[in-house]
Amino acid sequence: MLELGSLIKAIQALGRALNVSNKAESSGTASPDEKETIRSGVIQNFKFTYELCWKFMKRWIEEHVSSGIVDGVPRNELFRVAAENRLIENVEAWMEFHKARNKTSHIYDEAIAAVVYQAAISFLPAAKALQKNLESRNA
Secondary structure, three states: OOHHHHHHHHHHHHHHHHHHHHHHHEEEEEEEEHHHHHHHHHHHHHHHHHHHHHHHHHHHHHHEEEEEEEEOOOOOHHHHHHHOOOOOOOHHHHHHHHHHHHHHHHHOHHHHHHHHHHHHHHHHHHHHHHHHHHHHHOO
16 A cells, blocks of 8 residues: 555645635735745645656556556656556646646746646646545555
8 A cells, every 4th residue: 555645745735835826816915026936835836746646656556557567667658557547537638747847947937937837736636636546546
């Protein structure tokens, strides 16, 4: 059985960061510096949570399908195997999350930061679905 505690906490942290960001945007009282700081926190939470998600996919596949099937494979192949085993639904979406995660080293660029931030918003439901699937199939 996989111990999912760290994944669950990471997904919850991303959700909290997005909630804070939504409140800051909707209240209209946050300064541009505060909004940028909050957005940076969302991006960092996205980065960390994405990393845990794909690593948990890999671990689950190694334990429940085959120990060598995903060793050294490209990320799209990992996601394909995860989809075949009903851990995720949309391989293309996960590849887009992967691309966004790779852009996190360039978040000093305002346009790139905005793209990654939007990916984080889309990522949260996918991460929650993965968590649910792992929990239900974690035997």
